[in-house]
Amino acid sequence: MIRHLHPTDAVLLFPFRQAAGRAQAFTLPRTLEPEAPLFPALRYAGIALSLRAWQACWVLAERGRIDALIHAGRRAGRGTWEVRDLFVRPDSTDRCVDLLEEMCVQAGRDGARRLFMRVASGSDVLHEARRAGFVAYLAETAYRSEAARPEGGAAVVLPRVRARAKSDDAGLLRLHCAWVPATRRAYGPANASEWRDTEERAARIQEEWVLEDEAGRVAAWLRTAETKSGRFISITADPDAGPAVGELVLVGLDGAEGRPAVALAASADATLASALESAGFAAARSFDVLVRPVAAPVGATRRAVAPVG
Incomplete structure (x- = not known):
């Protein structure tokens, strides 16, 4: 089940920290660190308990445990979204495709035209991102x-x-x-x-x-x-x-x-x-920058009276 991070998830984040390992997605500042960071459970517990910050976080949760967490939103403007954080249990990597597809839907609802994600070269998530429609955009070192x-x-x-x-x-x-x-x-x-x-x-x-x-x-x-x-x-x-x-x-x-x-x-x-x-x-x-084109949702149709003749 994919849903927003909830206040009640705060207690689930600490066991998730032990299983999730290191970050799978990187913003520009994260690429400058010596190694990928571990899951910051305290930070996300604070986000879960905040009034609004949780709206930018989604989790893949089943049977009372969190299998993956993603943080995404606008980059510099409305037209571009980026994946800021992605943490996944090793046994749930193949389910990332559902989470990434949901991010494309959310980006489209916000008016974005593209969704970027940067992953470490050779990452296990790379295959799932391609399944979700992402394409290689730029290789960086x-x-x-x-x-x-x-x-x-x-x-x-x-x-x-x-x-x-x-x-x-x-x-x-x-x-x-x-x-x-x-x-x-x-x-x-x-x-x-x-x-x-x-x-x-x-x-x-x-x-x-x-x-x-x-x-x-x-x-x-x-x-x-x-x-x-x-x-x-x-x-x-x-x-x-x-x-x-x-x-x-x-x-x-x-x-x-x-x-x-x-x-x-x-x-x-x-x-x-x-x-x-x-x-x-x-x-x-080394990193691979991926991008996925985003389609805006079609608005509801409206009835109109057309003149004849």
């Missing part, structure tokens, strides 16, 4: 470094680098699409407005910069933020950006003062991978 930039290193200054503006959205969408397989681009955002709905943030406060080429086009996008896991950097660059990518990595690490750093990149971007490795990063984890 998380990189880590305990001290990517020595303390006191010289700052790097690049010409034609400026703060991101709202008018850059179309250019950023173009950069993003460069790393999405051509056969999968139709599943992603089609314009700047949809792009804004799909954007992820590593932290509430983050700095964003764009690098322009000689023609004034956006050639690369740099994001940095301070997280619990260290300095976060993300670079999405034109495939022809060349050496500027390596310089952007150093710009992103400026001020990190030898602290740990984490980065997330498209797995296909060999130039960025090389630049990160040169700066002291090593590949740590």
Whole structure:
């Protein structure tokens, strides 16, 4: 039975914690952690007892026990939903398909056009997600470094680098699409407005910069933020950006003062991978971003009188 998380489920969450193991779905901040977290029973007990937060959580429950729990909702805008958490008992993995299909229904009722989910590469949930209609959208690699930039290193200054503006959205969408397989681009955002709905943030406060080429086009996008896991950097660059990518990595690490750093990149971007490795990063984890198109529910038909003649 699939239903919302209820206040009476609070006592069932603690035995579920022992059986569920680690997280099966990852938001952007979760990809930056060294390993997938265990089920946070206390957190979800608080959600179950809250007045409204439980409305974003669903459980698959049978015979007085919870077999799976999912937390999903809007990402940056109404048009895009994402799976934020997914925990499953190992003996119930094959039933995830029902839970994921229900999330598509809920997303459609909210007006979403697509539902994203990020899973670890090779996850047991991957097969069930495909059964539920999800398709592979983008492969990503998380990189880590305990001290990517020595303390006191010289700052790097690049010409034609400026703060991101709202008018850059179309250019950023173009950069993003460069790393999405051509056969999968139709599943992603089609314009700047949809792009804004799909954007992820590593932290509430983050700095964003764009690098322009000689023609004034956006050639690369740099994001940095301070997280619990260290300095976060993300670079999405034109495939022809060349050496500027390596310089952007150093710009992103400026001020990190030898602290740990984490980065997330498209797995296909060999130039960025090389630049990160040169700066002291090593590949740590890999992820598959999945997407499912969502259909809006058909409204009830209304009777109308049509004039004749």
